[in-house]
Amino acid sequence: MDAQQPPWSPARQRRIGNAGAAIVLFDLQVFDSDEWVVVAPVGELDLSSIPQVRQRIVQLVADGEQRVVLDLAGVDFVDSAGIGLVVMVAKRLAAHGGELRIAGPTQGVWSVFELVGLDRLWPAHESVADAIAGRTATTMVPDAERAPQ
Amino acid sequence: MSEVVLEIPARPEYLALVRQVVAAAAAVEPTFRDERIEDLRIAVSEAATNAIEAHADLESEERIVLRCNLGDDRIEVEVTDRGGGFERASADSEDGAMPDPDAPGRLERERGLGLPLMRHLADEHDITSLDGGTAVRLVVYTPWHGRYG
Numbered sequence: 001m002d003a004q005q006p007p008w009s010p011a012r013q014r015r016i017g018n019a020g021a022a023i024v025l026f027d028l029q030v031f032d033s034d035e036w037v038v039v040a041p042v043g044e045l046d047l048s049s050i051p052q053v054r055q056r057i058v059q060l061v062a063d064g065e066q067r068v069v070l071d072l073a074g075v076d077f078v079d080s081a082g083i084g085l086v087v088m089v090a091k092r093l094a095a096h097g098g099e100l101r102i103a104g105p106t107q108g109v110w111s112v113f114e115l116v117g118l119d120r121l122w123p124a125h126e127s128v129a130d131a132i133a134g135r136t137a138t139t140m141v142p143d144a145e146r147a148p149q
Numbered sequence: 150m151s152e153v154v155l156e157i158p159a160r161p162e163y164l165a166l167v168r169q170v171v172a173a174a175a176a177v178e179p180t181f182r183d184e185r186i187e188d189l190r191i192a193v194s195e196a197a198t199n200a201i202e203a204h205a206d207l208e209s210e211e212r213i214v215l216r217c218n219l220g221d222d223r224i225e226v227e228v229t230d231r232g233g234g235f236e237r238a239s240a241d242s243e244d245g246a247m248p249d250p251d252a253p254g255r256l257e258r259e260r261g262l263g264l265p266l267m268r269h270l271a272d273e274h275d276i277t278s279l280d281g282g283t284a285v286r287l288v289v290y291t292p293w294h295g296r297y298g
Contacts, residue, residue, distance in 0.1 A: 044168075047198050048161035077168070079194045080262035108187055115269060116262050 027074075028052055030060070036067045036101075036132050042074035045082030057089050066098030069131045073104030078112050086113075090122065103131035151177075153217040157197075159204035159230070167197045167215055174217040175224050180292045188270040189224065189289045195263040196228040196285040203232025203283070222294040223272075231282040 026043035037060055041053050060068065070086065072078075090100045103125045105113070113119045125131035153174045157163040168190045175186045193215070200213045211231040218225045267274050273288035 044165060046161070046164050046194060047201065048164055077190070077194075079191050079198065080266055081198055083262055112191065112266075115266065 026052070028056060030056060033069070033128060034132050036069050037065045038069045038071050038103075038128055040071035040074060044077035045075050045085065046077065046079055047081045050081055050085045054085055054088065058092065061092050061096055061098070066093065066096055067101075068093060068098065069101045069103050069125075069128055071103045071128050071131075072106070072109055073127075075109055076106065078109045080116075083112065083116055083118065086118070086122075101125055101131040101134075103128045151219055153219075155215040155217075156212045157215070159201045159209065159211070159213050159232070161198075161201055164194055164197055164201070168194055170215065171217060171226055174219060174226075175289070177219055178224065178291055181224070181289075182292070185289050189226065189287065192267045192270040192274070192287045192289075193226050193228065195267050196226075196287060199263055199285070200228055200230035200232055200283070203230055205232075207232055221291075222296075223288050223290050225286060225288045227284055227286045229279070229282060229284045233281070233283065 026041070026049045029038075029040040029042065031038050031040075039053070039057060039060070041049065043049060045053070057068065068089065070089065075082075086100070086102070093100050100122065102113075102122050104127055105124050110119065110124055113122075113124075123136040125134075125136060130136075153170065155167065155170050157167065171193045172186050172190050175181050175189055197213065197215070203209075204211065204213070209231055213231075214227075214229045216225075216227045216229075218227075267285070267287060270289075271287040272290045272294075273286070275286050277284045277286070
């Protein structure tokens with residue numbers, strides 16, 4: 001396992017979530033990596049889950065964190081509420097002299113960012129390691145071709 | 150048409166159920182491509198999110214009704230709320246157009262993307278003011294659309 005990856009498996013979480021039962025799993029992992037703090041939601045980013053993410057990031061910024069990677073590898077759905085969260089985070093960090101980088105979105109999730117034009121403001125990074133290193137993905141990896149995590 | 154009706158409390162934790170029901174109703178038609186089902190899931194999630202927020206603004210305890218009708222060449226989904234009239238619905242965006250991501254102050258907009266996304270993702274959409282509520286109708290065509298008649 002990549003040392004940059006947290007010790008949980010978004011792929012496994014998605015399989016559980018898609019098993020057919022009306023069970024909605026959402027989890028939020030936060031961990032340090034180099035000089036960055038990685039915020040990794042797992043599940044669906046919508047009106048029901050974003051308050052938890054927003055509250056955590058607001059607290060991180062209040063605690064002085066300035067460099068945040070939003071790891072979307074475990075997110076399998078985003079709508080305008082989730083997009084609004086990303087805009088809020090970016091604004092808040094910028095107001096404190098910080099920076100937001102987005103890592104690992106699936107093609108489906110990234111297509112929503114592209115629809116609203118936010119891909120032109122924040123390029124996607126294929127992984128947390130790439131985001132921290134500043135390596136930008138030239139093309140997104142099709143969801144079906146992703147390596148199991 | 151075969152109709153599926155879902156009635157939910159106006160609370161964000163039911164959004165995932167709405168998306169699951171819509172996707173399952175659309176999947177009854179085997180020619181629907183996954184991408185179009187995802188378009189519909191996002192568009193309906195936007196409509197339901199608006200409805201839930203409108204109910205919250207009015208502190209309304211009434212329920213939100215989702216109707217899915219699968220026809221020969223389309224799926225129609227109607228989201229009906231009791232959270233205010235058309236002024237509320239249209240206030241989401243001035244004209245429902247996708248905002249220009251390069252426009253000055255673009256990052257000031259954390260909200261207001263729901264209606265443009267609905268317009269973009271659905272093949273047809275309309276918003277009707279009811280007595281004390283709003284009905285949003287979204288249509289996505291199957292590949293059979295326009296081949297006959």
